Amino acid sequence: MELLDMDVDPVRLESSLWVGKKRYRAALTGWHLNWTELDKKNRDKKTVSVPVSEVIGVEEGRVQVLPQRSVAEDTDREFTVFYVKRSSSGSPYGLLWRLGRTQFCCPSRDLRDQWMTQLRIALKTHSPSRPHRLLVFINPFGGKKQGRQIYHSLVAPLFELAGISSHVVVTERANQARDHILKKDLTGFDGVVCVGGDGIFSELLHGVIGRTQQEAGLSAHDPSVTLQSCDLHIGIIPAGSTDCVCFATVGVNDPVTSALHIIIGDSQPLDVCSVHHRSSLVRYSVSLVGYGFYGDVLAESERHRWMGPLRYDYSGAMVYLSNRSYAGVIQYLPADSQLSSPRDNTRCLSGCSVCSKGTERLFPHSPGASSLYSSHFSQFSSDTEGEWVSVEGRFRAVSLTCMSSSCPRSPLGLSPSAHLADGTGDLIIVRDTHPLGFLTFLHRHTSTQDQFDLPFVDVHRVKAVRFSLPTGEEEDRDEERERVNDGGMTEEGKRPSRSGSHKHLVERGEERGQKDFLCGLCCSKAPAVSVWNCDGEILPHTEISCK
Ligand SMILES: Nc1ncnc2c1ncn2[C@@H]1O[C@H](COP(=O)(O)OP(=O)(O)OP(=O)(O)O)[C@@H](O)[C@H]1O
Numbered sequence: 001m002e003l004l005d006m007d008v009d010p011v012r013l014e015s016s017l018w019v020g021k022k023r024y025r026a027a028l029t030g031w032h033l034n035w036t037e038l039d040k041k042n043r044d045k046k047t048v049s050v051p052v053s054e055v056i057g058v059e060e061g062r063v064q065v066l067p068q069r070s071v072a073e074d075t076d077r078e079f080t081v082f083y084v085k086r087s088s089s090g091s092p093y094g095l096l097w098r099l100g101r102t103q104f105c106c107p108s109r110d111l112r113d114q115w116m117t118q119l120r121i122a123l124k125t126h127s128p129s130r131p132h133r134l135l136v137f138i139n140p141f142g143g144k145k146q147g148r149q150i151y152h153s154l155v156a157p158l159f160e161l162a163g164i165s166s167h168v169v170v171t172e173r174a175n176q177a178r179d180h181i182l183k184k185d186l187t188g189f190d191g192v193v194c195v196g197g198d199g200i201f202s203e204l205l206h207g208v209i210g211r212t213q214q215e216a217g218l219s220a221h222d223p224s225v226t227l228q229s230c231d232l233h234i235g236i237i238p239a240g241s242t243d244c245v246c247f248a249t250v251g252v253n254d255p256v257t258s259a260l261h262i263i264i265g266d267s268q269p270l271d272v273c274s275v276h277h278r279s280s281l282v283r284y285s286v287s288l289v290g291y292g293f294y295g296d297v298l299a300e301s302e303r304h305r306w307m308g309p310l311r312y313d314y315s316g317a318m319v320y321l322s323n324r325s326y327a328g329v330i331q332y333l334p335a336d337s338q339l340s341s342p343r344d345n346t347r348c349l350s351g352c353s354v355c356s357k358g359t360e361r362l363f364p365h366s367p368g369a370s371s372l373y374s375s376h377f378s379q380f381s382s383d384t385e386g387e388w389v390s391v392e393g394r395f396r397a398v399s400l401t402c403m404s405s406s407c408p409r410s411p412l413g414l415s416p417s418a419h420l421a422d423g424t425g426d427l428i429i430v431r432d433t434h435p436l437g438f439l440t441f442l443h444r445h446t447s448t449q450d451q452f453d454l455p456f457v458d459v460h461r462v463k464a465v466r467f468s469l470p471t472g473e474e475e476d477r478d479e480e481r482e483r484v485n486d487g488g489m490t491e492e493g494k495r496p497s498r499s500g501s502h503k504h505l506v507e508r509g510e511e512r513g514q515k516d517f518l519c520g521l522c523c524s525k526a527p528a529v530s531v532w533n534c535d536g537e538i539l540p541h542t543e544i545s546c547k
């Protein structure tokens with residue numbers, strides 16, 4: 001076998017190699033590993049080119065990692081390169097990623113060692129943002145209860161191959177992951193990862209934001225304070241019921257795809273919306289803050305958790321049949337309509353120019369965008385100028401979404417043109433309408449038809465939203481105090497709202513003379529208030545302000 005060319009430059013090597021029975025000319029330049037098949041007359045054929053930034057690992061011998069690790073007899077002259085391979089399937093907004101693998105055979109052991117060394121040096125040099133140590137939280141009860149299995153069979157082998165060491169915590173209670181991040185020493189970790197759905201992601205989000213503000217000595221309860229951006233990255237391995245945050249950022253909800261994104265250090269900044277009640281912080285949201293239909297579906301679905309992900313479809317149908325609308329006053333602060341609009345038919349993807357401009361506008365002194373799934377904050381105090389608009393009436397649904405909120409149930413999402421990191425959210429107001437009209441609206445979530453092209457639907461790109469009950473029907477302060485104690489964010493070890501608030505829903509319904517608040521089908525009188533669904537958690541308040 002002839003040696004074509006060799007160079008001692010630390011990130012450059014070229015030689016002839018064999019893959020199976022075919023001879024290739026392989027070259028490692030600074031940024032790419034290429035190999036081109038040679039025919040007998042040394043004419044080049046098709047070239048395979050892998051960016052070094054997408055190489056996952058290099059191993060001696062003929063190695064396989066998934067579905068199980070195996071090493072064929074090492075001939076001293078072989079090595080295997082693993083890299084990101086884009087599959088042809090996925091969604092229009094994100095392809096599935098798979099682990100590509102090519103086994104090379106060198107003419108000598110010496111050359112094999114040189115390839116191994118140079119590839120590893122190139123990886124270190126050209127992938128500075130890769131994580132080395134991760135703290136992983138697995139929710140064993142999320143989605144179809146497959147979290148542990150998904151992590152150990154699909155993700156851990158990839159992390160190991162990439163040289164990432166991980167400390168794994170399988171949660172034993174709700175809010176354990178949040179509390180761990182808030183209280184434990186995280187020195188040495190480059191990021192935190194959740195294996196589960198939007199609920200466990202939200203725990204990590206609250207932990208990371210809370211810890212950052214604690215360290216900066218800031219009170220997150222003060223709505224006018226400019227919060228500190230977070231440096232710790234959050235990765236998501238989808239294993240939940242909706243997996244909306246994963247789907248809307250990556251384009252698919254696939255554990256292997258997400259693991260590969262995490263390994264190569266991909267990052268996507270996200271808008272985070274804070275939800276306050278009077279002068280206390282209630283929660284943060286990255287996807288949906290929804291009242292009416294989405295609040296009722298969540299409350300109803302909590303009673304049917306045993307159904308797994310199907311609980312949302314069942315509850316959706318039940319709530320639809322109960323045909324409810326709610327009175328309220330919505331106030332919103334419009335965003336600059338010159339920059340973007342929820343009906344401009346654009347789609348926000350990684351590297352989106354609207355988000356880059358938004359980041360520059362909101363963080364004029366920052367060197368670049370924030371981090372992987374990390375929270376970053378709009379400097380709201382300097383960005384609140386503008387006229388508040390007020391809408392009073394009866395609504396089927398009031399939804400504020402900071403991102404498209406696409407998920408497998410709604411591949412385009414609640415607001416298909418919303419941006420991931422522009423510092424705005426889309427407010428979707430569905431006024432009361434006849435049941436068939438509302439069904440048309442719901443059906444459009446699942447199709448490509450314009451969801452907003454209906455006479456009873458309005459959509460606005462906004463910087464802030466306030467919701468209150470009509471005059472004379474305001475929330476009772478004593479009742480709220482009780483509800484916060486039972487379901488609020490601060491109490492140790494309790495699920496903040498999913499289970500806690502349901503009790504109150506029932507109580508509130510009973511106060512209004514009903515046996516069961518959620519039994520809209522059999523009760524003569526529908527409840528006067530709904531609940532807020534905040535990224536899949538029920539909020540303990542009706543009157544809220546979001547920014
Ligand atoms: N060990 C645990 N026991 C009980 N609840 C837990 C535990 N660990 C986490 N949780 C809580 O479980 C809730 C649901 O988790 P998760 O989001 O992972 O799954 P899901 O609800 O099925 O998915 P999705 O949120 O995507 O619909 C979250 O509110 C989380 O705080």
Ligand SMILES: CCCCCCCCCCCCC/C=C/[C@@H](O)[C@H](CO)NC(C)=O
Pocket residue numbers: 197198199242243244287288294298312316317320405407409410414442445446533534535536537
């Ligand atoms: C009559 C049938 C009704 C079908 C309704 C179909 C519409 C589905 C659209 C789902 C969009 C969900 C937006 C995401 C919200 C998440 O934050 C949250 C937490 O996972 N999920 C839910 C379901 O509240």
Ligand SMILES: [Ca+2]
Pocket residue numbers: 271401402403418419420421422423424425
């Ligand atoms: Ca946004």
